[in-house]
Amino acid sequence: MIDLHLIGIGTGNPAHLTRQAEEAMNAADLILLPRKGDATSDLIDLRRAICAAALTRPVRIVEFDLPVRASGGDYLAAVNDWHDAIAATWAALTDRHLPHGGRLALLVWGDPSLYDSTLRIADRLRAGGIALRIHVVPGITSLQALTAAHAITLNTLAAPVVITTGRRLRDAGWPASADSVAVMLDGDCAFATLPAAGIAIWWGAYLGMAQQALIAGALPAVAAEIVAARAALRAEHGWIMDTYLLRRAVEPA
Incomplete structure (x- = not known):
């Protein structure tokens, strides 16, 4: 069983973290941080800074390259294909780093409920047969x-x-x-x-x-x-x- 914690982190300012977010990060067995290419290296740097500011105990952090969404063509089809690719990447990382289950955390800009697809991608893991409990930590939008x-x-x-x-x-x-x-x-x-x-x-x-x-x-x-x-x-x-x-x-x- 994977306990997936989707943690709203606000707009990149570590001061936006709630106590609940800090507690969820420190309780995690694994935090996944996506990289989106050199042009957006500031974004992974911000996530690293948030981890450095919030973590008070050793937590395994794994960075990965986020799949790229296809441009052009049918927008919704491209987004769905992209979400499928992200879900497959999460599944592979979870199988590799949490083979016996545990607490997985993902840091979500703003709040997972507002124009963010992390919850929809997590549902793909469930549909793929991964035993998953989802917990949402709200963040500043x-x-x-x-x-x-x-x-x-x-x-x-x-x-x-x-x-x-x-x-x-x-x-x-x-x-x-x-x-x-x-x-x-x-x-x-x-x-x-x-x-x-x-x-x-x-x-x-x-x-x-x-x-x-x-x-x-x-x-x-x-x-x-x-x-x-x-x-x-x-x-x-x-x-x-x-x-x-x-x-x-x-x-x-």
């Missing part, structure tokens, strides 16, 4: 870090919020009946496709990290600034994680 950094609320009074992706925003436009729209996984600045009048934006990249960048304002005034800043930051660091909140008829202070 990028949306919490974003609203905290800008000192704003996620919603206006008694009004709904829609959480969506850049792909959906670009393809379907502003969600019906939404006052505020939180957008994640947007690599193409989908906000630039909206009719900008009457919309405000609060944008943040590398939230909670030393290189945190924030821009807020009326969308017509700051859209080009955000596009340029995002491109420059991605070129400088080799990767970027960002998110933003859009709101109708309200301008940031």
Whole structure:
């Protein structure tokens, strides 16, 4: 039996770890850390730093190369194939390093429940016949870090919020009946496709990290600034994680 602990680690700042996260990491027999190539070496470095800060006892840490998702073609098919490959990698590592079972920990950016596929990948291990108990340790999400950094609320009074992706925003436009729209996984600045009048934006990249960048304002005034800043930051660091909140008829202070 494998006890799989999916531990939300926030946005990369060790201070985002909860006590529950630290306890789960220290109780693990094995922690798996994915590598995603030289361009994103900062990400594995952040996970290493989190382990160094949180671990108070020796815990085996194994790093592995994360399979690469195919580009082009059918998006959902490519994602499903990618998840299958990741599940197969986890299964092989678990068989090698925990042949008699034990406690396995994976460090998940933000929280495992919000636009993260770790739980779906874990279900593939179960479907493949691995005896698995799944435990989730919640973490600070990028949306919490974003609203905290800008000192704003996620919603206006008694009004709904829609959480969506850049792909959906670009393809379907502003969600019906939404006052505020939180957008994640947007690599193409989908906000630039909206009719900008009457919309405000609060944008943040590398939230909670030393290189945190924030821009807020009326969308017509700051859209080009955000596009340029995002491109420059991605070129400088080799990767970027960002998110933003859009709101109708309200301008940031």
